[in-house]
Amino acid sequence: MRVTCSRCGQASEAMAQPPMPTALGTEIQQRVCPACWREWLRTQVMLINEYRLNLIDPDARKTLEGQMRAFLNLAPARGE
Numbered sequence: 877m878r879v880t881c882s883r884c885g886q887a888s889e890a891m892a893q894p895p896m897p898t899a900l901g902t903e904i905q906q907r908v909c910p911a912c913w914r915e916w917l918r919t920q921v922m923l924i925n926e927y928r929l930n931l932i933d934p935d936a937r938k939t940l941e942g943q944m945r946a947f948l949n950l951a952p953a954r955g956e
Contacts, residue, residue: 881909882949900941900953908948916947 877890888909894901895913904913923929923943929936945952 879907879909881912882907883912884909916944919947
């Protein structure tokens with residue numbers, strides 16, 4: 877399957893499987909290229925450290941998801 881990446885706009889092969897076993901993971905697989913996903917993983921670590929996010933906290937996870945959606949140019953989650 878090929879995707880046109882929502883972040884870089886390039887067409888490339890999709891990830892072999894969703895990066896997480898959720899609807900969001902499927903959306904990412906269908907809309908984000910592997911290179912931009914790898915870039916997000918590096919950025920995510922910096923954000924967790926910079927903001928001292930404790931991912932046990934649901935609010936911290938919600939914050940990180942919002943940052944991820946913005947980084948990858950994905951629509952905000954419903955209700956936000």
